[in-house]
Amino acid sequence: MSETAEEDLPVALLVDDEKEVADAYALRLRGLCDIETVYDGQTALDHIETGEIDILLLDRHMPGMSGDEVLDRLTEAGFSGRVIMVTAIDPGFDVLDMPFDDYLCKPVDREDIRDAVAQQCEILGYETLGEYFSAASKRSVIETELPEEKRTEHDDYQTVVERTEQLRDRATRLLDDAEQLFDTFEGIEREGR
Template identity: 30%
Template sequence: MTEGTDDDGGTNEPTAGGPSHVLVVEDDPDTRDLYADCLVDAYDVTAVATGEAAVAALDDSVDVVLLDRRMPDLHGDDVLELIRESGVDVRVAVVTGVDADLDLVGLSVDAYVEKPVGSGELRETVDRLVRVGRYDDRVRRYCAATQKLAALDDAPSVSDHDAAYRELVRRRETLERGIDDLRGALDAADYELLFRGIGGDGASDAAPPASDDLPV
């Protein structure tokens, strides 16, 4: 995700590296411009008209993809598959006029929004995916820092007075504060999105965990 530095402790505000990056994939020019105009005041927006252009524009700077499901070149489902195969850590919301059906079960999407969609709903969807993505990303980096410190604590050649060791401790503490800030910004729907994969079937029937049960 686009976080600027490992030490970013913000919530849903632009980071030191700039605002989050949204890729809008929509073949209708009026709809594409409408989505971009709705988001451009808070996010960096790249808007493209085809699935091929979407795949070409995808890189690690992209945080959220708004993906039309029906496009003239590549079908949105094919674009989604290519996005997941790319290995880019990105949240994807399908925004489409196609009614949801059971085929949705097999789609690796984070949100499914049916057209017509108002600017408020669109913005809320992106905001939520950004919040959840930042929390998820920061938890992974916090766990990585914790594991590194545990390994270094067992290394006889490493002193806790070493500059690199102290820097890692500081980074973990900063990440922990950032997790606390983000956790306070999450609501029940955010928790549901974060833990949707628990159980192994891509969705969870369990109630979202209380905030005290989340990583700190």
């Protein structure tokens, strides 16, 4: 990923009750993503419910709501990003049933945390592209076949329009080559002859 303005970067939320540790990891991620740092599980869920977070870096052992509890509540909180556990807890067989995408044992060096976040951003970027291409194909065929006055009155169509715009923005934030991929997609003739 290139060095760009913060609003163009993936958004990461780092959750750790040890302020110094969280702030140190946040510094290591500077320039790679727009990093937000919180120090407890409930505040993490509040952030997730109010904003689009691409990558969640989550400590397991925290007072109050543990990282494991946060992990269990992500779906109901509307989280659609990737989760990296960053923790001092040595993994056991319990991790086999936990819905995370990567697991880093503390202490984590600068390059490892940056590489893990970059990798998860790329994975999420391509997942997002898949969703975008599916929604954009539907949007395109409707725009080709139905007049604008019918489209503007159809709620499901408007939902697809909004969703494609959100997905395009997210993919652009996550992937350096997104615009080239959009151009290729848009260059495919989908209209009947």
